[in-house]
Amino acid sequence: MAELLQIVGLGLILTIIVMVMREQKGPFSEVVRLGGGALMLVVLIPTLVRVVNDVTRIAALANIPGVYLGLLLKVVGIAYLTTLAARIAYDSGESGVGVRLELAGKLFILLLAIPLIASVTEALLKMVPA
Numbered sequence: 001m002a003e004l005l006q007i008v009g010l011g012l013i014l015t016i017i018v019m020v021m022r023e024q025k026g027p028f029s030e031v032v033r034l035g036g037g038a039l040m041l042v043v044l045i046p047t048l049v050r051v052v053n054d055v056t057r058i059a060a061l062a063n064i065p066g067v068y069l070g071l072l073l074k075v076v077g078i079a080y081l082t083t084l085a086a087r088i089a090y091d092s093g094e095s096g097v098g099v100r101l102e103l104a105g106k107l108f109i110l111l112l113a114i115p116l117i118a119s120v121t122e123a124l125l126k127m128v129p130a
Contacts, residue, residue, distance in 0.1 A: 009042055014040070037088075071116060075109050082108075 015116035021029035053074065059069040082105025089098035 003043070003047055007040055008041065012038070068116075071112060074112055078105050078108050078112070081105070113114055 014033070017035070018033045021032055033112050055073070056069065058067075080102050086098040086101040086105075089095070089101060
């Protein structure tokens with residue numbers, strides 16, 4: 001909970017600083033915004049590591065094959081990464097780039113899911129009498 005309060009506080013302080021700087025020193029506020037955003041991501045890294053470790057531990061307890069866990073983590077990573085990049089593009093006024101980033105993320109998630117869809121389809125076809 002302390003980490004959440006730390007990141008929320010950092011985000012609010014960053015927002016206020018950027019708003020004040022934007023009115024007084026326009027272009028420099030963008031540098032502060034990007035640097036502060038990077039700092040916020042660095043603060044989140046230990047939490048991300050903890051989440052991955054916990055999910056891995058739970059998957060091991062449930063005897064979930066590593067292939068499926070890897071697929072899940074890749075899909076979540078792609079979703080978060082492309083959403084972050086798209087939000088940065090939207091915030092910079094490049095909505096066209098943001099839309100294309102979101103599309104790319106969805107396509108890569110679908111690409112990762114194709115082997116899973118194929119194996120489920122194959123298993124279902126084996127159950128259906130010929």
